[in-house]
Amino acid sequence: MKPLLINGIWKETASGIPNINPSDTTDTIDVYSQAGVNETNQAILAAATAFSEWSHTSPQVRHDILSRVAREIFSRKEEIGELLSREEGKILSEGIAETTRAAQIFSFFAGEALRISGEKLASIRPGVEVDITREPVGVVGIITPWNFPIAIPAWKIAPALCYGNTVVMKPAELVPGCSWVIAEALQRAGVPAGVFNLVYGPGSIVGQAMLDNPSVDAITFTGSQATGKRVAESCVKHMRKMQLEMGGKNPLVVLDDADLDVAVDCAINGAFYSTGQRCTASSRLIVTEGIHDRFVEACVEHMNGLNVGHALHKDTQIGPVVDEVQLDQDMRYIDIAHKEGGNLRSGGDVISAATSGFFLRPTLITDTTPMMTINREEVFGPVASVIRARNYEEALDVSNDHEFGLSAGICTQSLKYASHFKRNSQAGMIMVNLPTAGVDYHVPFGGTKKSSYGSREQGSYAIEFFTQVKTSYTAP
Numbered sequence: 001m002k003p004l005l006i007n008g009i010w011k012e013t014a015s016g017i018p019n020i021n022p023s024d025t026t027d028t029i030d031v032y033s034q035a036g037v038n039e040t041n042q043a044i045l046a047a048a049t050a051f052s053e054w055s056h057t058s059p060q061v062r063h064d065i066l067s068r069v070a071r072e073i074f075s076r077k078e079e080i081g082e083l084l085s086r087e088e089g090k091i092l093s094e095g096i097a098e099t100t101r102a103a104q105i106f107s108f109f110a111g112e113a114l115r116i117s118g119e120k121l122a123s124i125r126p127g128v129e130v131d132i133t134r135e136p137v138g139v140v141g142i143i144t145p146w147n148f149p150i151a152i153p154a155w156k157i158a159p160a161l162c163y164g165n166t167v168v169m170k171p172a173e174l175v176p177g178c179s180w181v182i183a184e185a186l187q188r189a190g191v192p193a194g195v196f197n198l199v200y201g202p203g204s205i206v207g208q209a210m211l212d213n214p215s216v217d218a219i220t221f222t223g224s225q226a227t228g229k230r231v232a233e234s235c236v237k238h239m240r241k242m243q244l245e246m247g248g249k250n251p252l253v254v255l256d257d258a259d260l261d262v263a264v265d266c267a268i269n270g271a272f273y274s275t276g277q278r279c280t281a282s283s284r285l286i287v288t289e290g291i292h293d294r295f296v297e298a299c300v301e302h303m304n305g306l307n308v309g310h311a312l313h314k315d316t317q318i319g320p321v322v323d324e325v326q327l328d329q330d331m332r333y334i335d336i337a338h339k340e341g342g343n344l345r346s347g348g349d350v351i352s353a354a355t356s357g358f359f360l361r362p363t364l365i366t367d368t369t370p371m372m373t374i375n376r377e378e379v380f381g382p383v384a385s386v387i388r389a390r391n392y393e394e395a396l397d398v399s400n401d402h403e404f405g406l407s408a409g410i411c412t413q414s415l416k417y418a419s420h421f422k423r424n425s426q427a428g429m430i431m432v433n434l435p436t437a438g439v440d441y442h443v444p445f446g447g448t449k450k451s452s453y454g455s456r457e458q459g460s461y462a463i464e465f466f467t468q469v470k471t472s473y474t475a476p
């Protein structure tokens with residue numbers, strides 16, 4: 001059984017929860033210890049105790065530790081990528097790519113540790129000097145979802161440690177394996193006891209214990225909007241810093257003048273790769289009249305050729321849905337879309353394969369209207385709907401008319417429309433002739449409206465959340 005990590009000590013608990021492969025439910029990856037409120041509070045105490053020393057370490061020490069973690073993850077990317085695919089269900093190439101990205105993130109923040117700067121300004125008072133510096137926030141609670149088991153933990157842990165914070169990390173119940181790999185790599189890299197702590201368990205117990213503990217100075221959370229609200233309420237109650245990344249209902253606009261092949265590639269990749277289980281997935285395909293029928297035909301043809309199956313089989317393009325609960329949710333939304341008048345053009349059925357997994361054929365629902373449930377609520381599976389629009393202006397209006405604003409894309413060959421879309425789309429990330437999902441690791445990530453709350457993640461912008469600003473005045 002894999003233990004928790006509290007104050008630098010691996011701690012096995014009396015009982016554990018098995019980590020099951022969604023491609024083959026007879027495959028148990030490992031059993032993971034489960035924390036309760038006590039263990040979570042011990043981890044928070046350890047992080048609070050370690051903060052004073054860690055926050056004053058030389059940036060060189062933090063750089064070296066993060067670099068070692070980056071090197072270890074990169075050198076083991078095939079093995080870790082396979083673990084990721086086994087526990088989450090994305091295909092092996094995606095698992096390895098995500099692992100590589102995690103290594104790149106650690107490497108990026110290893111560099112950032114050496115680039116923490118401040119400002120010196122002239123005071124309005126003669127002879128007085130003003131210094132503006134950045135300091136770590138304290139104990140950072142990290143709560144993550146299951147869909148990017150190594151990249152999301154990496155893009156929260158690496159900047160937290162880089163800027164001198166200590167960490168208590170709680171990964172999603174379905175994907176304990178990848179966080180354990182990071183914890184082990186951090187231990188091997190020489191992170192001092194208490195600086196990084198890992199606790200497993202249900203959100204309602206372990207996550208809630210983190211929210212309830214006043215010694216947690218900041219929480220960075222990625223997950224559903226419903227949980228995000230709970231996190232926000234607790235953070236307001238404790239007056240602590242928070243950063244929330246939540247859901248999406250990302251539009252991909254396809255205009256008459258789009259290159260059809262590019263548009264179809266963007267739609268298929270954005271909607272169905274990683275089994276559509278990406279917060280940035282293109283779930284609303286908003287297509288103008290002149291290209292609509294050709295686009296739908298071409299998508300359906302492409303979808304018919306997609307190979308759905310075991311995530312580790314080499315020909316598989318689309319892996320399983322993460323678990324039975326998510327599969328039921330996907331099927332329920334497909335049913336609702338059908339009942340509300342949508343036309344099930346492709347997929348919608350569960351595939352029986354050689355192994356007992358949760359295989360859903362990528363699903364395209366056409367003839368939908370913007371206010372149908374399928375276009376209002378996040379499904380989080382390989383399900384996309386098509387909305388017909390009269391022209392660009394209507395497509396833009398429909399794309400913006402949503403409570404979420406994470407990512408939005410447009411396929412067009414017109415510079416005029418591409419430029420207008422970049423300025424007027426209300427999402428936090430805009431893609432022109434690219435899938436709505438798939439981002440670089442060194443630039444800011446985040447959305448608008450109810451998709452995100454707080455400052456941006458990733459790249460040099462991460463400093464906003466993981467540090468606080470101090471202004472010092474010195475008289476001559």
Ligand code: NAD
Pocket residue numbers: 143144145146147148170171172173201202203204206207208211222223224225226227228230245246247248278279378380406451
């Ligand atoms: P979720 O909200 O169910 O769980 C997220 C995390 O919160 C888990 O670790 C869970 O254990 C924890 N949690 C649950 N209840 C809690 C509580 N009461 N207190 C504290 N923590 C609690 O989300 P999920 O199903 O794991 O992930 C899917 C969601 O994540 C989707 O909505 C998706 O869009 C979103 N997501 C967003 C981004 C982004 O960057 N915007 C990225 C990936 C996923």
